[in-house]
Structures are given as C-alpha cells and as structure tokens.
Amino acid sequence: MPVGATSWSFTEDDFGAINRLLQRFLYDSNARCALLVDRSGQLVTTVGEKPNFDATAFATLTAADFSANDQLAKLIGETDFNTLFHQGERESMLLADVVRRVILVVLFDNRTTLGLVRLKMRQTVEDLSKVFDEVFSRGQSGAGKPNVLADADDEIDRLFQ
Numbered sequence: 483m484p485v486g487a488t489s490w491s492f493t494e495d496d497f498g499a500i501n502r503l504l505q506r507f508l509y510d511s512n513a514r515c516a517l518l519v520d521r522s523g524q525l526v527t528t529v530g531e532k533p534n535f536d537a538t539a540f541a542t543l544t545a546a547d548f549s550a551n552d553q554l555a556k557l558i559g560e561t562d563f564n565t566l567f568h569q570g571e572r573e574s575m576l577l578a579d580v581v582r583r584v585i586l587v588v589l590f591d592n593r594t595t596l597g598l599v600r601l602k603m604r605q606t607v608e609d610l611s612k613v614f615d616e617v618f619s620r621g622q623s624g625a626g627k628p629n630v631l632a633d634a635d636d637e638i639d640r641l642f643q
Contacts, residue, residue, distance in 0.1 A: 490583075492617045497527070503609050504529040511602040512594035517587040518580075518610075519544045526584065533589070540587075548577065548585050565603075567596065578603055580610045583618065 492500075504516040508530045515530035517537065523545035525537055533540065547566065555563045564579040576599055578586045586607060590599055 490618055496613060496617055499613050500610065501527060501529055503606055503613070507588075507602055507606040511588070511590070511599045513588045513590035513599055514593075515589040517541065517544075517589075519585045519587060521545055521548065521583055521585065530589075544577065544585055544587055548579070565600075569596075576600065576603060578607050580607055581614045581618070584610070584614055586610065 500518065504518070504527070507513070508516055513530070515528065515533055517528045517533070517540070518526035519541040520526055523542035525541035528537055551566055552562045555561065562579070566577040568575050568577075573589060573591055574596065576588045576590070576596070578588075580586055586603070588599055588603060
C-alpha cells in the first residue's frame with residue numbers, strides 16, 4: 483500500500499468503530515489520549531482527555547516526525563520504523579504506523595507504563611488496520627456503502643424543480 487495521502491473517506495460506521503477501538507485501548511492501557519493522524523498531517527480523530535495544545539498543528543508535526551524517522555531508518559538500512567517513542571519528564575508519547583497511511587499517537591503519563599501501553603497498542607493497531615484496510619479497499623474499488631453525499635446534487639435539483 484502506498485505511503486501518503488490520497489483521497490479517502492470513511493462512513494459513520496467506520497468512524498464509530500475507530501473511536502470505539504481507541505476508547506477501549508485507552509481504558510485498557512490507562513493512557514490519557516489517542517489521536518489518529520493521516521500521513522499527510524491531517525487529524526482524523528482524538529479520543530480521551532482533550533489535549534491542551536493545538537491538535538491540528540500537532541498532527542502536522544506528527545506526520546513530519548514520522549516522515550523524518552522513515553528517512554533515518556533508510557540511512558541505517560531499515561525499511562522504516564513502525565513505532566516511535568518520545569519520553570518526557572511528565573508526559574510521554576508512543577506513535578505507531580497503521581497500514582502505512584495513518585499514525586496512532588498515544589499520550590500517557592505516570593498513571594501507566596510504557597510496557598502496558600505498548601502491549602495494548604499492538605492489538606489496537608491490528609484492529610485499526612482491519613478497519614482501514616476495508617476503508618482503503620472500498621475507496622479503490624468503489625464498492626461498499628455509498629457515499630452519504632453522492633446523490634446530494636441530484637436531490638437538491640429535484641427540490642427546486
């Protein structure tokens with residue numbers, strides 16, 4: 483699957499499934515917040531405690547961080563780094579690649595441990611990958627549920643006739 487953003491969208495059901503997976507992950511790991519960011523830097527969703535920073539700017543920086551680390555990985559002979567960890571005095575974050583198109587960012591503090599967050603993240607990334615594989619395959623094939631706005635222009639024309 484290609485790296486980077488192309489045109490894709492998901493249904494309300496997809497969005498609900500994604501948010502439920504993230505909420506369950508936060509509960510199981512005792513992490514504070516989970517953000518999903520696409521590789522172009524667009525914020526997809528935020529679950530958990532509201533961040534006390536500009537989440538849109540954070541999403542852009544997250545995508546840049548992941549891209550820079552992809553290049554660092556290549557320099558040392560790796561294809562990529564699919565997980566990144568940044569530790570601070572009070573706050574830490576763990577980032578994980580989801581199907582080479584989306585980044586899961588988890589913010590946590592001393593209420594939990596890196597080991598627990600990593601353990602619970604592994605299954606969450608697998609579950610998110612299934613959801614996003616379906617979303618992306620539906621976008622490529624045009625199959626699946628119709629786009630909610632697909633017939634909006636026709637409906638508006640009928641209203642004014």
